[in-house]
Amino acid sequence: MKTINHYIDTVFTHEDSILEEVLTSIRENGMKSISVSPSTGKFLSMLVAVSKAKRVLEIGALGGYSGICLARGFGKDGQLVSLEKEESYATLAYHNLAKAGYSKQVTYMTGPALENLEQLVKDQKRFDFFFIDADKANYENYLNYCIELAEDDALIVCDNVLANGSVANEQVEAKRYTELMKKFNETVANHPQLESTLIPIGDGLTISTMRKRKQ
DSSP: OHHHHHHHHHHHOOOOHHHHHHHHHHHHTTOOOOOOOHHHHHHHHHHHHHHTOOEEEEEOOTTSHHHHHHHHHHTTSOEEEEEESOHHHHHHHHHHHHHTTOTTSEEEEESOHHHHHHHHHHTTOOEEEEEEOSOGGGHHHHHHHHHHHEEEEEEEEEEOTTGGGTTTOTTSOOOTTHHHHHHHHHHHHTOTTEEEEEEOSTTOEEEEEEOOOOO
16 A cells, blocks of 8 residues: 555655745644645546535644645635644644645634534534544534535545555554554444445545535
8 A cells, every 4th residue: 555655746746845844843842743634635626626626624634744735725715724733733724724824824723623513503503525544432422513514516535444454454464543544444434314425545635525415
């Protein structure tokens, strides 16, 4: 899996000084180097652009790498709301988004994501693109909130669903969230409100579209 991803990253992505600076800032601030892969980031930009999404919700900001990729997809017309538990992470992410030219197009909500999601529901907010990349134990809870906040044609994208391949290959060392991802993937695949598939890029992405709501 790592070999294939390295090949994809090498052939289909090119040096990106802005994103490289984000990775450097993450390391310098003592944060885990767990941003999405370059090819995953490019794919997110393409998905937002192709879907013409303009209201994007991100759950899990870290240092802003994926936020920049999402914003690149909607250009000058979109808005990103990003949920991040850690105040210092959100501050760094905003700094990096601002350097990339998106200071007026991103809003960070800090604290527990479930509480912020509940507030977004109360405020009757709606989004047409979601990216989930946070604590795995709450993936299903996040998914349910995204469905509640989704426009009819929304896309919901979730990262790390392959858990380094361990969900499908018992010979690969299991990660602490392998069983959680197995269960989550089954939930997504069989969810009555979603049409979904799994793309084996980076650490795996599930991509779901909303089924049309009955009138």
